[in-house]
Amino acid sequence: MKVLQRLGTFLGVGGDRSAMPPQYVALADGLVITESHTEAWYVLASSNTDLMSETARDGELDAANSALARTLAGHDCQLRVLWSPLHAADYAAEAAEMFTAGDWQEWAQIRVGRLEQIALPSRHLLLGVRLTERAGQAQKLSRRGVEGGLGLSSSTVGSRELTRLDAQMRRLGRRLESSPWKAQPASVEMLAWMINREQHRAAPLPAASAGVITGAKLAALTRGRILPHPDHLRVVDAHGDVAAWVSVLTMSGFPEQMESPGNGEWLRVLSEINYVPDVDEDSLDPDLDPAALIQPVSPEASVRFRVMPKRDALKKVDEARRLAKEQRRSAARASAEDPGRDIEETEDVMAELTRDMRREDVTLVEDHPRLIVTSETSLEDLRARVDAVITHYGGLGIEVNVGEEEQRELWLEMQPGDQLRVPDLGHTRDVTALSGSWWWGGAKVGDDHGPIVGYLTGSTPGVFRNDVTAGSDRGDATTTAFVGRSGRGKTTAMMLSLLDAGFRGSYALALDFKGDLGGLVTAARRYGLNAHLIETGPRFAGACDLFTLLASEGVDVARGEVPAQLSIAIPEWLREAGAETPITRAVNEVIAQGEPATWKVIEHLRTMDDELGRKAGDALYELSQNALGAPFMGRPTGAGSPISPEPGIFVVQMPGLSLPQPEESRRDWTPMKRLSVALMHSMLAFGITTAGRRDLRGLRKVVAVPEVHVLTATREGSSFLQYVARVGRALATSLLLDTQDPESLVSMVGVLEQLTTVAGFQLTTREQQNALAELLSLPKDAHTRALIQSVGLLPDGEIRHGHSVIRDRRFACATVQWDVPSAELLTLLDTSPKAAQQTADDHVSMEKVDA
Numbered sequence: 031m032k033v034l035q036r037l038g039t040f041l042g043v044g045g046d047r048s049a050m051p052p053q054y055v056a057l058a059d060g061l062v063i064t065e066s067h068t069e070a071w072y073v074l075a076s077s078n079t080d081l082m083s084e085t086a087r088d089g090e091l092d093a094a095n096s097a098l099a100r101t102l103a104g105h106d107c108q109l110r111v112l113w114s115p116l117h118a119a120d121y122a123a124e125a126a127e128m129f130t131a132g133d134w135q136e137w138a139q140i141r142v143g144r145l146e147q148i149a150l151p152s153r154h155l156l157l158g159v160r161l162t163e164r165a166g167q168a169q170k171l172s173r174r175g176v177e178g179g180l181g182l183s184s185s186t187v188g189s190r191e192l193t194r195l196d197a198q199m200r201r202l203g204r205r206l207e208s209s210p211w212k213a214q215p216a217s218v219e220m221l222a223w224m225i226n227r228e229q230h231r232a233a234p235l236p237a238a239s240a241g242v243i244t245g246a247k248l249a250a251l252t253r254g255r256i257l258p259h260p261d262h263l264r265v266v267d268a269h270g271d272v273a274a275w276v277s278v279l280t281m282s283g284f285p286e287q288m289e290s291p292g293n294g295e296w297l298r299v300l301s302e303i304n305y306v307p308d309v310d311e312d313s314l315d316p317d318l319d320p321a322a323l324i325q326p327v328s329p330e331a332s333v334r335f336r337v338m339p340k341r342d343a344l345k346k347v348d349e350a351r352r353l354a355k356e357q358r359r360s361a362a363r364a365s366a367e368d369p370g371r372d373i374e375e376t377e378d379v380m381a382e383l384t385r386d387m388r389r390e391d392v393t394l395v396e397d398h399p400r401l402i403v404t405s406e407t408s409l410e411d412l413r414a415r416v417d418a419v420i421t422h423y424g425g426l427g428i429e430v431n432v433g434e435e436e437q438r439e440l441w442l443e444m445q446p447g448d449q450l451r452v453p454d455l456g457h458t459r460d461v462t463a464l465s466g467s468w469w470w471g472g473a474k475v476g477d478d479h480g481p482i483v484g485y486l487t488g489s490t491p492g493v494f495r496n497d498v499t500a501g502s503d504r505g506d507a508t509t510t511a512f513v514g515r516s517g518r519g520k521t522t523a524m525m526l527s528l529l530d531a532g533f534r535g536s537y538a539l540a541l542d543f544k545g546d547l548g549g550l551v552t553a554a555r556r557y558g559l560n561a562h563l564i565e566t567g568p569r570f571a572g573a574c575d576l577f578t579l580l581a582s583e584g585v586d587v588a589r590g591e592v593p594a595q596l597s598i599a600i601p602e603w604l605r606e607a608g609a610e611t612p613i614t615r616a617v618n619e620v621i622a623q624g625e626p627a628t629w630k631v632i633e634h635l636r637t638m639d640d641e642l643g644r645k646a647g648d649a650l651y652e653l654s655q656n657a658l659g660a661p662f663m664g665r666p667t668g669a670g671s672p673i674s675p676e677p678g679i680f681v682v683q684m685p686g687l688s689l690p691q692p693e694e695s696r697r698d699w700t701p702m703k704r705l706s707v708a709l710m711h712s713m714l715a716f717g718i719t720t721a722g723r724r725d726l727r728g729l730r731k732v733v734a735v736p737e738v739h740v741l742t743a744t745r746e747g748s749s750f751l752q753y754v755a756r757v758g759r760a761l762a763t764s765l766l767l768d769t770q771d772p773e774s775l776v777s778m779v780g781v782l783e784q785l786t787t788v789a790g791f792q793l794t795t796r797e798q799q800n801a802l803a804e805l806l807s808l809p810k811d812a813h814t815r816a817l818i819q820s821v822g823l824l825p826d827g828e829i830r831h832g833h834s835v836i837r838d839r840r841f842a843c844a845t846v847q848w849d850v851p852s853a854e855l856l857t858l859l860d861t862s863p864k865a866a867q868q869t870a871d872d873h874v875s876m877e878k879v880d881a
Contacts (some may be wrong), residue, residue: 046449046450046451047436047439047451047452049448049449049451051442051445051448052064052066052445052446052447052448053065053066054225054248054251054252054447055186055187055244055248056186056187056192056242056243056244056248057218057221057222057225057238057242057243057244057248058192058195058196058218058238058241058242058243059196059215059216059217059218059241060072060196060199060200060203060215060216061192061195061196061199061221062158062221062225062446062447063164063187063192063195064164064447065164066163066164067160067161067162067163067164067447068160068161068162068164068195069108069158069159069160069161069446069447070158070159070161070198070199070202070203070215071156071157071158071159071215071216071220071221071224071446072156072157072158072159072203072206072211072213072214072215072216073154073155073156073213073214073215073216073217073220074155074156074157074211074212074213074470075155075211075212075213075214075470076153076155076470076471076472076474076490077090077210077211077470077471077472077474078472078473078474078475078842078843078844079298079468079471079472079473080471080472080473080488080489080843080844080845081488081808081817081835081843081844081845082843083808083809087290087291090210091290091462091465091466093209093210094209094210094211094465095392095461095462095465096209097205097206097209097210097211098337098393098395098461098464098465099337099340099392099393099461101202101205101206101209102159102337103337103338103339103340103393104336104337104338104339105159105160105336105337106159106160106334106336106449106450107157107158107159107160107334107335107336107337108157108158108332108333108334108335108444108446109155109156109157109158109331109332109333109335109469110154110155110156110157110158110224110330110331110332110444110446111153111154111155111297111300111330111331111332111469112153112154112155112156112224112227112330113151113152113153113154113328113330114151114152114154114223114227115149115151115152116145116149116150116151116152116493118142118143118145118146119142121138121141121142121145121482122135122138122139122142124479125137125138125141126138128480128481128533128534129533129534129535130533130534130535131532131533131534131535131558131559131560131677131678132532132533132554132557132558132559132560133557133558134533134557136557136558137529137533137557140851140852140855141481141482141851143851143852144849144851144852145482145493148485148849150485150491150492150493151301151326151328151491152491152492153301153472153490153491153492154220155211155469155470156216156220156224157206157211157213158446159202161195161198161199161202162195162198186244187242187244192242199215200215203215210470211470218238218241218242218243219235219238221446222235222236222238222243222251223235224446225251225252225445225446226251226252228254228265228445229251229252229253229254229265230254230265230267230273230274230406231253231254231267231268231273233250235251236248236250236251254266254267256438256441258437258438258441259437260434260435260437261277261432261434261437262275262276262277262409262412262432262437263275263276263277263278263437263438263441264276273406274404274405274406275404275405275406275408275409275411275412276402276403276404276412276441277402277403277404277412277413277416277432277433277437278400278401278402278403278432278433278437278440278441278444279329279400279401279402279403279416279419279420279430279431279432279433280399280400280401280430280431280432280433280440280452280455281296281399281400281401281423281428281429281430282429282430282431282455283428283429284296284427284428284429284457284459284463285427285428288427288463288466290466290468293426293427293428294463294466294467294468295466295467295468295471296399296423296426296428296467297331297333297399297467297468297469298467298468298469298471298472298489298490299422299426299489300328300329300330300331300401301326301328301472301489301490301491302422302489303326303327303328303329303418303419303422304324304325304326304327304418305324305325305327305414305415305417305418306323306324306325306414307323307325307407307411307414308410308411308414309323326491327403327415327418327419329401329402329403329415329419330401330402330403330404331399331400331401331402331469332399332400332402332443332444333397333398333399333400333464333469334397334398334443334449334450335395335396335397335398335464336395336396337393337394337395337461338393338394338395338396339393340393392460392461392462393460393461394458394459394460394461395458395459395460395461395463395464396456396457396458397456397457397459397463397464398443398450398452398453398455398456398457399457400433400440400443400444401419401430402444403415403416403419416432433452433455436452439451439452440452471489472488472489472490473486473487473488473489473490473492473844473845474486474490474492474842474844475494475836475837475838475842475843475844475846476493476494476495476496476836476838476846477495477496477497477500477838477839478495479495479497480495480496480497480500480530481495481496481497481530482494482495483495483496483523483526483527483530483848483849484496484832484846484847484848484849485846485847485849486844486845486846486847487833487845487846487847488844488845494836494846494847494848496510496527496787496836497530497534498510498527498528498530498531498732498764498766498787499531499534499536499730499732499764501758501759501764501786501839502730502758502759502760502761502762502763502764504839505759506759506786506839507755507758507759507783507784507785507786507839508755508758508759508763508764508765508784508786509755509758509764509765509766509767509781509784509785509786510527510764510765510766510767510785510786510787510788510789511766511767511768511769511775511781511785511787511788511789511805512524512766512767512768512769512789512791513769513770513772513775513788513789513790513791513793513802513805514770514789514790514791514792514793514802514822514834515770515791515792515793515794515822516770517829517831518791518792518822518829518831518832518833518834519791519822519831519832519833519834519848520768520789520791520834521546521547521736521768521861522831522832522848522850522859522861523789523832523834523848524734524736524766524768525547525549525550525553525859526848526850526859527766528540528550528679528732528734528766529550529553529554529557529559529679531730531732531764532554532559532561532677532678532679533557533559534730535677535729535730536677536729536730536731536732537675537676537677537678537680537720537726537729537730537731537732538678538679538680538731538732538733538734539673539680539682539716539717539720539731539732539733539734540679540680540681540682540734540735540736541682541684541713541717541733541734541735541736542681542682542683542684542685542736543684543685543687543736543737543740544685544736544737545565545683545684545685545686546736546861547681547683547736547861548563548681548683549858549859549860549861550679550681550859551563551679551681552858553855553858553859554678554679556858559678559679560676560677560678560679561678561679561680561681562673562678562679562680562681563681563683564661564673564680564681564682564683565661565682565683566657566658566660566661566683566684566685566686566709567657567660567661568655568657568660568664568667569667570660570661571629571654571660571661571664571665571666571667572627572628572629572660572661572662572663572664572665572666572667573661573666573673574661574662574673574682574709574712574713574716575627575628575629575662575663575666575712576588576591576592576595576628576662576712576715576716577592577626577627577628578627578673579673579712579715579716579719580715580716580719585621585626587719588617588621588626589617589618589621591711591715592617592628592631593610593613593614593617594711595628595662595663595708595711595712595715596613596628596631596646596650596663596708597609597610597613598704598707598708598711599650599653599659599663599704599705599708600613600646600649600650600653600704601649601701601704602696602697602699602704604642604645604646604649607642608642609642609643609645609646612635612638612640612642612643612646613631613635613643613646615643616631616634616635616638616643616647617631619634620634627666628662628663629654629663629664629665629666631663632647632650632651632654632663633647633651634647635647635650636648636651650663653701653705656701656705657686658684658686658687658702658705658706658709659705659708659709661709661712662708662709662711662712663708673716675720675723675726675729677729682713684709684710684713687706687709687710687740688700688702688703688706689703689706689707689710689740689743689744689747690703690707690744691743691744707744707746710741710744710746710747711746714746714747714750717733717750717754718750718753718754721733721754721757721758721761721763727761727762728762729762730762730764731761731762731763731764732763732764732765732766733754733763733764733765733766734765734766734768735751735765735766735767735768736768737768737769737770738751738767738768738769738771738774738775739769739770739771739774742769742771742774742775742777742778743774748778751765751767751778751780751781752778752779752780752781753780755780755781755783755784756780756783756784758784765781765784767781771798772790772793772798772801772802772804772805773797773798773801775801775805776801776804776805782805785805786838786839787836787837787838787839788805788806788836788837789834789835789836789846789848790802790805790806790818790821790834790835790836790837791821791822791833791834792818792819792820792821792822792823793818793819794819796815799814799815799818799819800815802818803815803818805837806835806837806843807837807841807843808835808837808843817835818835821833821834821835821845822834832847832848832849832850833845833846833847833848834846834848
């Protein structure tokens with residue numbers, strides 16, 4: 031969309047360079063009260079625009095235009111875009127409320143260390159709107175002397191006035207809440223932080239009394255010294271040392287036309303400005319990645335603006351049109367008879383703007399943008415940052431300059447509660463030129479609370495939170511899908527999610543068809559979680575015995591499931607001969623004897639008088655010696671750990687499964703296929719019954735299925751997945767799916783409806799990319815396919831492990847880097863064949879030690 035600057039820079043009115051600094055009287059939720067006036071302040075929400083469709087962007091931009099033209103018309107407003115460092119230590123406090131199992135303190139601490147290492151800033155968007163002048167205060171102000179800095183008066187605010195102002199603030203806030211910015215009243219703590227941060231002092235913020243900060247507490251927020259210089263200001267701390275160097279820049283020239291996406295997004299791009307600080311080359315590590323030297327500038331913005339009422343705007347546009355018309359006629363009467371292209375174009379543009387203003391929510395806005403660049407290192411570092419900002423905007427065709435000799439006035443102008451001081455550095459243009467800056471745009475995806483598992487890689491920085499166990503608590507769907515090519519990091523991302531679920535006290539069952547999740551158990555044990563690895567083979571004989579797995583459900587459930595399972599495992603000719611009858615009889619008799627087990631059923635069959643029963647028993651006994659038969663009908667050796675429904679992580683490795691296709695007849699099943707189906711029957715029956723147990727309803731449960739296409743290829747497996755997905759919310763059971771085949775997921779309506787989060791990794795074929803686009807709720811077009819193709823690649827074409835497109839529960843999409851917080855954990859979670867063999871050897875050693 032083209033954003034037209036219908037009118038150019040003009041000389042403003044109403045500014046006052048010599049006006050007194052704001053004299054704060056009180057702060058309350060959503061209110062900054064000074065001696066002269068009151069401002070309402072709101073926190074604005076970010077919108078996810080990086081991957082938004084063109085239609086959705088245009089719709090949101092129209093809604094923003096409407097909010098400016100209808101809600102804020104006639105108000106003096108101030109927009110602030112602020113940055114704050116991410117306080118990594120706060121995550122340790124959050125962890126104490128999230129995690130309950132294992133050595134969660136150490137688990138949280140490695141994440142804190144990683145957050146400190148990557149040092150992501152957090153963006154804050156605030157909007158101030160002048161509400162009203164305070165009656166009777168003008169005379170008091172005229173009697174006060176001019177002060178050199180921010181001050182505090184002895185005035186007070188009565189409860190009646192505060193109540194009236196609060197009502198006005200909330201009334202306007204309700205209208206702004208429905209805008210794309212989803213405005214909410216700024217807390218008094220946020221307002222105190224916004225004012226105090228300019229002093230660059232480490233003193234703690236004052237606590238509000240009855241929701242209001244006044245008096246000495248308010249005075250403490252502004253006890254700082256600011257020393258103005260021609261091109262910067264120096265902020266002096268309590269010890270007299272320079273704490274920061276600040277430079278205020280003005281945006282004095284914009285192109286006649288700007289495009290969005292493009293240079294029209296002149297406020298959203300603040301987060302994209304980087305520079306390379308001056309460092310001592312001799313002290314650098316020779317192995318240091320040069321990219322690590324690139325640092326964000328993080329310039330802040332302060333934009334004072336006033337949206338003209340449409341009637342006033344139409345009058346101004348019409349005056350400009352008539353002036354251009356007169357100039358054209360005058361030139362036509364002159365000897366040259368050439369009015370000039372600029373005059374003709376101005377007349378046409380004004381006529382077009384008049385039509386737009388009469389038909390749409392378009393009006394004019396007078397805005398005065400300022401950029402604030404800060405360095406806490408040195409003056410040279412500040413100037414390097416300023417140069418980076420000027421250069422970046424110069425590449426967009428926007429002229430940015432240092433406010434020479436007016437640094438004090440410009441710095442005061444950006445303070446909450448102040449006023450426009452330098453009016454001649456402003457612009458008059460249509461509201462689209464302001465809303466098209468997309469100050470609230472960027473990247474945002476994931477949960478608001480919960481474990482941090484990565485960071486955003488879009489146009490705005492931030493952390494990515496994902497709690498796979500929270501869906502049931504919200505009354506929402508509980509299924510998460512990890513989709514993409516092999517080796518792109520989807521299984522590692524799922525394991526990170528399972529570890530966080532384990533620390534939340536969940537019961538996590540992972541069905542490992544490929545056999546590469548052993549590192550999950552190693553990592554879980556490393557951090558003190560209850561974790562067990564169950565493998566196919568004689569060493570884990572009986573670990574998946576349905577009598578054991580379903581013991582809590584009572585023998586009646588096993589009485590039906592065990593005969594069905596053994597009937598699957600026996601040769602087809604025995605089943606056709608009627609072997610199901612002696613098998614059922616043996617199951618009933620073993621149950622009657624007490625302490626039932628499947629291996630006892632087989633022994634009972636081998637000693638039966640019924641010849642068919644003996645043949646079935648002999649066949650099952652031989653099959654129980656097989657690696658796939660031993661787990662569900664072998665005699666336990668005591669070497670392997672059983673699966674029990676208790677908090678912890680249980681990985682059941684079943685590599686080598688050979689499941690039949692849905693169209694295959696049972697007569698054509700090979701012995702390996704029969705055993706594979708029978709073993710799968712154990713795990714699916716256990717998964718379904720555990721999810722539905724009434725005594726476990728209060729326990730968070732997670733069922734993870736890597737290589738899910740192994741299950742989707744069978745009717746029984748597909749039914750299992752759709753059942754768990756649909757009942758997951760009611761049974762507090764989350765389903766994690768890891769697959770290379772998004773088309774199979776799209777075909778399962780029961781799963782597709784219940785997806786709460788989708789992590790899309792790289793795929794390379796058109797059909798798979800279109801299927802993933804559907805899962806991500808993105809358009810199936812060339813742009814989306816190119817995104818999915820490139821998401822797993824670095825600029826040089828090498829693999830970028832862990833990089834994905836995330837669609838969250840709000841159907842927002844953004845690119846995210848899954849982040850393993852330490853090199854040790856990355857080694858533990860390695861899913862390569864070499865790592866899998868080392869993990870298996872480690873588990874054998876650990877079990878021998880335990881024994």
